[in-house]
Amino acid sequence: MIYREAGQFKATYEKDQQIFPIRQDRIVFAGVLIAGFVLVPLIGNDYWFNAILIPALILSLATLGLNILTGYAGQLSLGTAGFMAVGAFAAYNLMLRVPHMPVLASFFLAGLVAAAVGLAFGLPSLRIKGFYLAVTTLAAQFVIEWALTKFGWFSNYNPSGVISAQKMVILGYRFESPVRRYLLTLGVVSLLALAAKNLVRSRVGRSWMAVRDMDVAAEVIGIPMLKTKLLAFGVSSFYCGVAGALWAFAYLGSVEPQAFDLTRSFQILFMVIVGGMGSVLGSFLGAGFIVLLPIFLNVAAHSLFSGGVSQSLASNLELMVFGALIIFFLAVEPAGLARLWQTGKEKLRVWPFPH
Amino acid sequence: MSDGRIGDVLLKVEGVTLSFGGVSALSDVGLEVRRGEICAIIGPNGAGKSSLLNVINGVYDPRRGSVTFRGVRRRRMRPHETAKQGIARTFQNIALFKGMSVLDNIMTGRNLKMRAGLISQAIYWGRARREEIAHRMAVERVIDFLQIEAVRKVPAGRLPYGLQKRVELARALAAEPELLLLDEPMAGMNVEEKQDMCRFILDVNDEFSTTIVLIEHDMGVVMDVSDHVVVLDYGRKIADGTPDEIRNDPTVINAYLGVAHA
Amino acid sequence: MDWSFFFEVLIGGLLAGVMYSLVALGFVLIFKASGVFNFAQGAMVFFAALIFVSLHEKGWGFPSAAAATLTAMVLLAFFVERFVLRPLVNQPSISLFMATIGLAFLIEGAAQGLLGAQVHGLDIGIPDVPVQVRGINISRFDLFAAAFAALQVALLAFFFSKTRIGRALRAVADDHQAALAVGIHLEHIWVVVWTAAGFVALSAGILWGCRTGVQFSLTFTALKALPVLILGGFTSVPGAIVGGLLVGASEKLAEVYIGPKIGSGIENWFPYVLATVFLLIRPEGLFGEKRIERV
Numbered sequence: 038m039i040y041r042e043a044g045q046f047k048a049t050y051e052k053d054q055q056i057f058p059i060r061q062d063r064i065v066f067a068g069v070l071i072a073g074f075v076l077v078p079l080i081g082n083d084y085w086f087n088a089i090l091i092p093a094l095i096l097s098l099a100t101l102g103l104n105i106l107t108g109y110a111g112q113l114s115l116g117t118a119g120f121m122a123v124g125a126f127a128a129y130n131l132m133l134r135v136p137h138m139p140v141l142a143s144f145f146l147a148g149l150v151a152a153a154v155g156l157a158f159g160l161p162s163l164r165i166k167g168f169y170l171a172v173t174t175l176a177a178q179f180v181i182e183w184a185l186t187k188f189g190w191f192s193n194y195n196p197s198g199v200i201s202a203q204k205m206v207i208l209g210y211r212f213e214s215p216v217r218r219y220l221l222t223l224g225v226v227s228l229l230a231l232a233a234k235n236l237v238r239s240r241v242g243r244s245w246m247a248v249r250d251m252d253v254a255a256e257v258i259g260i261p262m263l264k265t266k267l268l269a270f271g272v273s274s275f276y277c278g279v280a281g282a283l284w285a286f287a288y289l290g291s292v293e294p295q296a297f298d299l300t301r302s303f304q305i306l307f308m309v310i311v312g313g314m315g316s317v318l319g320s321f322l323g324a325g326f327i328v329l330l331p332i333f334l335n336v337a338a339h340s341l342f343s344g345g346v347s348q349s350l351a352s353n354l355e356l357m358v359f360g361a362l363i364i365f366f367l368a369v370e371p372a373g374l375a376r377l378w379q380t381g382k383e384k385l386r387v388w389p390f391p392h
Numbered sequence: 393m394s395d396g397r398i399g400d401v402l403l404k405v406e407g408v409t410l411s412f413g414g415v416s417a418l419s420d421v422g423l424e425v426r427r428g429e430i431c432a433i434i435g436p437n438g439a440g441k442s443s444l445l446n447v448i449n450g451v452y453d454p455r456r457g458s459v460t461f462r463g464v465r466r467r468r469m470r471p472h473e474t475a476k477q478g479i480a481r482t483f484q485n486i487a488l489f490k491g492m493s494v495l496d497n498i499m500t501g502r503n504l505k506m507r508a509g510l511i512s513q514a515i516y517w518g519r520a521r522r523e524e525i526a527h528r529m530a531v532e533r534v535i536d537f538l539q540i541e542a543v544r545k546v547p548a549g550r551l552p553y554g555l556q557k558r559v560e561l562a563r564a565l566a567a568e569p570e571l572l573l574l575d576e577p578m579a580g581m582n583v584e585e586k587q588d589m590c591r592f593i594l595d596v597n598d599e600f601s602t603t604i605v606l607i608e609h610d611m612g613v614v615m616d617v618s619d620h621v622v623v624l625d626y627g628r629k630i631a632d633g634t635p636d637e638i639r640n641d642p643t644v645i646n647a648y649l650g651v652a653h654a
Numbered sequence: 655m656d657w658s659f660f661f662e663v664l665i666g667g668l669l670a671g672v673m674y675s676l677v678a679l680g681f682v683l684i685f686k687a688s689g690v691f692n693f694a695q696g697a698m699v700f701f702a703a704l705i706f707v708s709l710h711e712k713g714w715g716f717p718s719a720a721a722a723t724l725t726a727m728v729l730l731a732f733f734v735e736r737f738v739l740r741p742l743v744n745q746p747s748i749s750l751f752m753a754t755i756g757l758a759f760l761i762e763g764a765a766q767g768l769l770g771a772q773v774h775g776l777d778i779g780i781p782d783v784p785v786q787v788r789g790i791n792i793s794r795f796d797l798f799a800a801a802f803a804a805l806q807v808a809l810l811a812f813f814f815s816k817t818r819i820g821r822a823l824r825a826v827a828d829d830h831q832a833a834l835a836v837g838i839h840l841e842h843i844w845v846v847v848w849t850a851a852g853f854v855a856l857s858a859g860i861l862w863g864c865r866t867g868v869q870f871s872l873t874f875t876a877l878k879a880l881p882v883l884i885l886g887g888f889t890s891v892p893g894a895i896v897g898g899l900l901v902g903a904s905e906k907l908a909e910v911y912i913g914p915k916i917g918s919g920i921e922n923w924f925p926y927v928l929a930t931v932f933l934l935i936r937p938e939g940l941f942g943e944k945r946i947e948r949v
Binding site: 113167171175179182183186187306307358361362367368369371 | 777
Binding site: 054235240241243244249255258260315 | 504
């Protein structure tokens with residue numbers, strides 16, 4: 038009864054096309070925003086910020102990036118972490134070598150650098166499709182990892198290729214404490230998520246989905262293949278690049294190229310699958326789920342086997358659960374948690390009636 | 393039916409030859425379509441009708457021959473280019489974007505008319521927002537015309553076959569084309585649906601003066617609707633004229649009845 | 655230009671390529687018969703090798719260890735058919751591909767969880783004493799591996815063309831519906847195929863294990879089979895061999911000759927870049943079939 042659309046009429050197309058047409062959704066979302074920006078900083082503790090919220094938010098951003106490329110535009114990519122690495126190292130170098138570089142600007146520019154690299158590796162997508170393209174993105178992943186390790190310039194000649202991110206100071210405020218880093222991350226991610234939502238419901242988003250669903254028909258309608266696919270690679274890599282920069286600056290503090298390896302790319306792909314391909318909300322749900330899962334498994338293992346399990350067994354169990362989850366989601370609900378959420382809302386609409 | 397509705401030659405196909413591997417799909421096919429007319433392409437299965445549309449549309453590249461549209465002669469235009477020039481089409485097997493809603497599908501038909509840049513779309517302000525609203529209005533007119541308001545938010549993949557065909561037509565119309573290519577728009581429809589579709593096609597031609605080329609199997613429809621009929625068989629043109637001329641042409645009758653020929 | 659050195663590197667590369675071919679063979683088998691691109695093939699190689707080596711270390715002789723491993727691979731095949739292939743039967747191939755990525759993680763986790771994560775050395779009795787041919791050193795072990803691979807290919811070729819099951823496999827690869835129509839049980843076929851792939855994985859695993867030890871990184875090395883398939887075509891057994899040889903030779907040569915100029919470690923990405931370039935020129939590979947898209 039609470040979740041009904043009755044009485045909510047849209048008199049203009051503008052109203053019909055807003056992101057949350059149903060008033061209850063708007064209220065809930067406002068609540069989430071308030072909780073995120075106001076409540077959580079007040080009641081959260083450092084562990085939650087450092088180990089859960091910040092990485093989950095940053096990975097949501099990367100998942101959003103991959104979702105744009107794979108979920109909306111249908112171009113399978115296994116090189117996500119490579120583009121994150123580009124962003125991280127680009128931001129570091131910009132802050133290092135350009136005097137008076139503002140932090141946020143360096144993130145933005147780092148994103149652009151990642152976008153440029155993404156465009157370059159995206160060029161083959163014109164002729165190559167499906168999992169052949171996946172192999173091309175593997176090339177991107179390995180080349181980037183290799184280049185960042187081999188050429189000392191990127192890490193300022195650090196012997197292990199590690200970069201130590203500079204401290205973030207914006208307008209005199211130091212963003213060092215967990216709460217502040219969390220707020221900064223939340224701010225950046227929220228803005229970019231809004232931009233992504235706008236993009237996918239505009240012309241460019243429709244072009245991407247058209248290319249994904251049936252590219253021959255898309256061409257016939259007049260959707261430009263090259264431009265559309267390159268835009269997908271570019272925008273996606275931009276998001277991944279910013280996520281990489283945040284990973285280095287707002288989360289880890291110091292990072293080496295191996296933090297952005299193939300396993301990380303798979304992790305983000307899993308987040309897209311679990312959360313739901315082609316869904317902005319899904320990106321957040323998937324990232325949150327995968328970040329929380331090991332913690333949940335740990336707790337479950339501790340209660341099932343008092344005294345806990347060995348570290349190696351735990352990490353192997355994690356691998357198995359991840360693998361099984363992927364298969365499960367693909368078989369049972371390929372549209373991921375986002376679809377489950379949708380279905381839940383539909384049921385709620387007619388609640389307390391069954392249908 | 394030669395009234396002021398029909399004008400000069402809009403589309404000319406000359407000497408088109410197309411083959412796949414060793415199989416010849418079209419041999420030396422030519423025809424002329426006049427502005428404002430409804431031209432039907434008929435012929436037994438496998439005659440090369442869809443291939444002909446694909447050549448006009450730029451999807452296939454003919455080995456020989458040319459397509460002249462609006463006075464410009466080319467061997468092949470890229471599909472994207474044909475759309476820009478004002479050619480729209482529907483496909484035999486429904487090429488809808490199954491993952492998008494009906495509304496979004498039809499909006500993609502307006503794609504070429506939208507100009508707003510990436511940043512404007514990301515912020516959803518200014519030009520992008522104005523365009524979304526303006527083109528939404530145009531799309532709603534098409535939805536109204538084809539009477540599919542009730543399903544505008546439904547994902548296209550979930551619609552029944554007849555409605556999907558209508559949505560595909562809507563998407564083609566949304567582009568406000570000069571030339572509309574319809575590949576078996578009535579395949580798989582029952583009598584009522586066919587009547588509706590016929591009416592829509594005639595209305596489109598009447599209200600918007602759109603030139604229409606359609607592939608169709610139902611002879612009744614062809615005779616009723618078209619001004620001009622072209623008959624293909626085994627990749628060759630065997631007849632070209634008004635419906636009445638075709639109806640009585642012995643070569644055409646033989647082709648359909650399958651009398652043995654070389 | 656030191657020719658004997660060049661040939662040494664070349665032959666070393668070719669023989670290393672044989673290993674890649676063996677892994678790629680498993681991919682081809684499964685793809686040919688079910689259209690599934692099995693990302694988990696590398697994990698299967700690791701799994702098979704790990705079981706074999708663990709049993710061997712516990713004192714089992716080679717034949718019994720091999721038999722036990724093969725049984726395990728058969729069980730794995732049943733498991734995969736029942737829990738991965740059947741639930742996903744109507745989904746697009748990209749979903750199946752991603753499911754095999756999940757499967758890869760599942761198998762790795764299970765293998766390591768059950769049998770431990772230490773590196774195991776493996777020795778099957780071929781001394782790695784080089785053989786000298788015209789002044790070029792060739793590893794005896796590599797020669798053995800090449801011979802073994804050739805034998806496998808011959809067996810597989812015979813199997814596909816002469817036996818009843820082989821014919822059925824080819825029918826399924828061509829057209830699932832038609833195969834069903836003539837009474838071929840798809841589920842049985844898939845179990846057979848995945849078992850065959852399992853056998854191939856075991857032999858690849860043993861050979862790899864001897865060379866580099868049985869360890870987790872085996873699964874990622876198997877990723878190299880992807881460029882092999884791109885070069886050789888996804889559905890061609892001879893293509894897998896040729897592709898493997900090409901990848902093996904080119905990556906070694908690149909490492910040795912180009913490496914000093916721009917930095918070492920080129921082998922990590924060279925095959926993938928090569929595959930990309932190749933795809934741009936000939937998307938269906940050397941031996942693959944050209945697909946015509948009909949609208």
